[in-house]
Each structure stands twice: as C-alpha cells, then as structure tokens.
Amino acid sequence: MDKTKLKKRLKWIILLIVIIAAGTFGYNYYQQKQQIANTPIIESVPAKYISMKSVVSATGTIKPLESVEVSSKITARVKQVLVKENDHVTAGQTVALLDGKDYETQKEQAEFTLNNAKIKYDRTSYLYNIGAKSKEELDDAQYNYDTAESKLAEAESNLAETVITSPMDGVVIGEPVTDGTMAVQGNSNPTVIMRIADLSQKQITAKVDETDIGNVKVGQKATFTVDAYSGKTFTATVSKISQTDLDNSWNTSSSSSSSSSAAVIYYSVTLDVDDPEGLLMPSMTARVEIETANKDNALAVPLSALKTDSNGSYVVIVKKDGTTENRYVETGIYSDDNVEIISGLSEGEAVSVAMAKKTTKSNNNQRNSGPPPRF
Structure with missing residues (x-):
C-alpha cells in the first residue's frame, strides 16, 4: 500500500475517532444536564x-x-x-292609639246586657226563694248573668287594646306605620305597627362551617370588622352554639338528605358584642374571627412542611449532610401559616418546606411541545 492511500485512511480513522469522542462527550454532557435539571432543590x-x-x-x-x-x-x-323612628321609649309608654269607636259601642251594649241580666237574675232568685220559680229557671238566669259579665269584660279588654304601649325600654327601629293604617290581628301575619329594640346590647349570629364547629366553645373571644368602619376592630364573646344546622338537614327525608349530601353544612353561633360607643347598627355584616386557641411559646413549622399518609402526620428532616428522613410527629394547634409540633421534633431541626426541580432554558419548540403540567 502506497503512502498516499495510508495517509487518507489514517485521516478517516482520526476523523471517525473525533466524531465518536464528540458524540460521547455531547451525550454525557446532555445526561449530566438532565440529571441536574431533575435533581430536587430542597x-x-x-x-x-x-x-x-x-x-x-x-x-x-x-x-x-x-x-x-x-x-x-x-x-x-x-x-x-x-312616636317616630329613632325615638327612645320606655316600658308602658303609649306609642299609638287605635280607633276605638266600635269597641266603645260594644262596651256600652255589654253594660246594658249585664244590667238587664242582673235584674232578671235578682227577680228570678227572689221568686225561686218563695217557690214561684224552679231551680232550672234560676240556673238559666245565673248563666245569662255570667255570660253578660264575661261579654262586658271582653269588651272592656278590647277597648283597652286600642291604646298601644311599649313592652320594653328601647329605640323605635324603622318607620312606624302611618295614621289610618288598618291594623289586623292574627297569629300568623298580624300588622306590625312598629319595631322596638334595645340597642344597648347587641349580638352577632354567625355561620360556622361544620369542619370548624368542633373547635368553637362558649366563652371564646372573637374579633370582627364591619364595612362601615374600615380599619376598626370590634370584640365579641361566643355565648351560644346551635345544636342543629341552619338547614335542619337531619330532619329531612332520606331522599332530600342524599341529594344535599355534598352541600356545605353550617351551624349558627351567637356572639355577644362589645359596642360601648354605640357605633354598630342592626343588620350590618360582621366578618368574625373566633380565637379557638392561643400559645405564647409553641414549637412550630410552616404548614407546607407537614405531610400525611396512612400512618399519620410527618415532616421531612433535612440533615446537615443533605440527606433526608421522614419523621412522624404529633401536631397541636394550627394557624393560617404554621402548625404546632407537640412531639417528634426538636428546636433547630431543619424540615423541608418545598420540593422543586431546577429549570433550564428551552427553545420555543420545547416550550410548545405539549400541554402545561397538571398539579
């Protein structure tokens, strides 16, 4: 083989070696980048x-x-x-008068009937005593007299009801009805002439989710805000917890219960309000925070550090050499951002709060190669 052919073959061998080496280096570099990209940041x-x-x-x-x-x-x-809206009234104060002409007439008629019945009864009683009337006739006269007496008492009571008095000390809430309105009696839908309330003491009726109601107890302190006074915080105390949900779902039929099983259940919680300045008005919306637990010195970690499985709650301990260990813990109270650790963890021990992957720049084709990840 001549030297020219040998040199050409040698060049091709060297080129092939360079290509193989470059490919191997590129592959190893790519693998290292992928490994780095997939390595979690703790x-x-x-x-x-x-x-x-x-x-x-x-x-x-x-x-x-x-x-x-x-x-x-x-x-x-x-x-x-x-009286008019916002007037202060006292118990027994006359606040309205009804037209009593018809009831005055009924009272006069009842008085006449009673007088007549009294005369008849006295006469019948006299005749009965001398044997001129029977016992039955005396009983009838007695009955008529008693009936007339009851009718007069009823007429007097109705006439007295034309004077409307306040049943309590308080303030007139809202506008009363106007003069000339027909006030209709009734048990189901009577005419409301006016509303009176004692504004010196107020309450909040709040809706509490069933997942939280177990932490709420009578006597717990609370704070709340209202839109009318931005930036001002008021205080209150839990005074009553309803034993039935707001929809009374326990008392519905099984079919109704099954159809609403996915609905959120709320319970009514009543709180006594502190309002010494008298700023709050009825029907204002209150955003309440009930303090269910408070500790001045609690060993805590962020909520994002706490994990759970079938065995309970645990945290991932990050050791000084970078290795990790799952450690089961007993938890205490929860806040918006932290959870108390009662046992299983010591002060200063590092816990993992986030696991994220390193990201590298990618070209447009890589970014658009598929849908965004689902979490």
Whole structure:
C-alpha cells in the first residue's frame, strides 16, 4: 500500500475517532444536564418557638339582643302614632292609639246586657226563694248573668287594646306605620305597627362551617370588622352554639338528605358584642374571627412542611449532610401559616418546606411541545 492511500485512511480513522469522542462527550454532557435539571432543590427551615393563635373565620349579621314587633290584639284602624323612628321609649309608654269607636259601642251594649241580666237574675232568685220559680229557671238566669259579665269584660279588654304601649325600654327601629293604617290581628301575619329594640346590647349570629364547629366553645373571644368602619376592630364573646344546622338537614327525608349530601353544612353561633360607643347598627355584616386557641411559646413549622399518609402526620428532616428522613410527629394547634409540633421534633431541626426541580432554558419548540403540567 502506497503512502498516499495510508495517509487518507489514517485521516478517516482520526476523523471517525473525533466524531465518536464528540458524540460521547455531547451525550454525557446532555445526561449530566438532565440529571441536574431533575435533581430536587430542597428548601428547608428550622423548627422554632413562636407565639401562635388559631382562629375560626365566619360571617354573621349584627342584631339587637332584645327586640319586639309591636302589633295589635284587635282589628282596628290606627288613629294616631305617637312616636317616630329613632325615638327612645320606655316600658308602658303609649306609642299609638287605635280607633276605638266600635269597641266603645260594644262596651256600652255589654253594660246594658249585664244590667238587664242582673235584674232578671235578682227577680228570678227572689221568686225561686218563695217557690214561684224552679231551680232550672234560676240556673238559666245565673248563666245569662255570667255570660253578660264575661261579654262586658271582653269588651272592656278590647277597648283597652286600642291604646298601644311599649313592652320594653328601647329605640323605635324603622318607620312606624302611618295614621289610618288598618291594623289586623292574627297569629300568623298580624300588622306590625312598629319595631322596638334595645340597642344597648347587641349580638352577632354567625355561620360556622361544620369542619370548624368542633373547635368553637362558649366563652371564646372573637374579633370582627364591619364595612362601615374600615380599619376598626370590634370584640365579641361566643355565648351560644346551635345544636342543629341552619338547614335542619337531619330532619329531612332520606331522599332530600342524599341529594344535599355534598352541600356545605353550617351551624349558627351567637356572639355577644362589645359596642360601648354605640357605633354598630342592626343588620350590618360582621366578618368574625373566633380565637379557638392561643400559645405564647409553641414549637412550630410552616404548614407546607407537614405531610400525611396512612400512618399519620410527618415532616421531612433535612440533615446537615443533605440527606433526608421522614419523621412522624404529633401536631397541636394550627394557624393560617404554621402548625404546632407537640412531639417528634426538636428546636433547630431543619424540615423541608418545598420540593422543586431546577429549570433550564428551552427553545420555543420545547416550550410548545405539549400541554402545561397538571398539579
């Protein structure tokens, strides 16, 4: 073989070796980049003692502690309303008058009937005593007299009901009815002449989710805000927890219960309000935070560090050499951002709070090669 052919063959061999070496280097470099890209970044924070407060959030409506709807026990036209909205009234104060002409007439008729029945009874009683009337006739006269007496008492009571008085000390809430309105009696839908409330004491009726109601107890303190006073915080105390949900779903049929099983269940919680300045008004919406637990010195980690499986709650301990260990823990109170660790963890131990992958720049084709990941 001549030297020219040998040199050409040698060049091709060297070129092939260079290509193979470059390919091997490129492949190994790509593998290393992929390995780095897929290597998790472990972010960790130390467990530390902090002050913690656990709260239950709810929304409610402000209402007076005591309020009444003043209506009439008789049907009559309103002759005169003697108070107006925001007037202070006292128990027993006359607040309205009804037209009592018909009831005055009924009283006069009842008085006449009673007098007549009394005369007949006295005469029958005299005749019975001398043997001129039977016992049955005396009993009938007695019955008529007693009936007339009852009718007069009823007529007097109806006439007295034309004077409407306040049943309590308080403030007139809203506009009363106008003069001339027909006040209709009734048990189901009587005419409300006016509303009176004691605004010195107020309450909040709040809706609490069933997942939180177990943490709420009578006597717990709460804070709340209203839209009318931006930036101002009011205080309240839990005074009552309803034993039935707001929809009374436990008392519905099985078919209704099954159809609404996915609905959120709420319970009514009543809170006594502190309002010494008298700023709050009935029907205002209150955004309430009930303090269910409070610790000044709790060993805590971020909520994002806590994980759960079939064996319970655990955290991922990050050791100084970078290795990790799953450690089961007992938890205490929860706040919006942290959870108390009662046992299983010591102060200063680092726990993983996030696991993320390193990202590298990619070309447009790589970015558009598929749909975004689902979490």
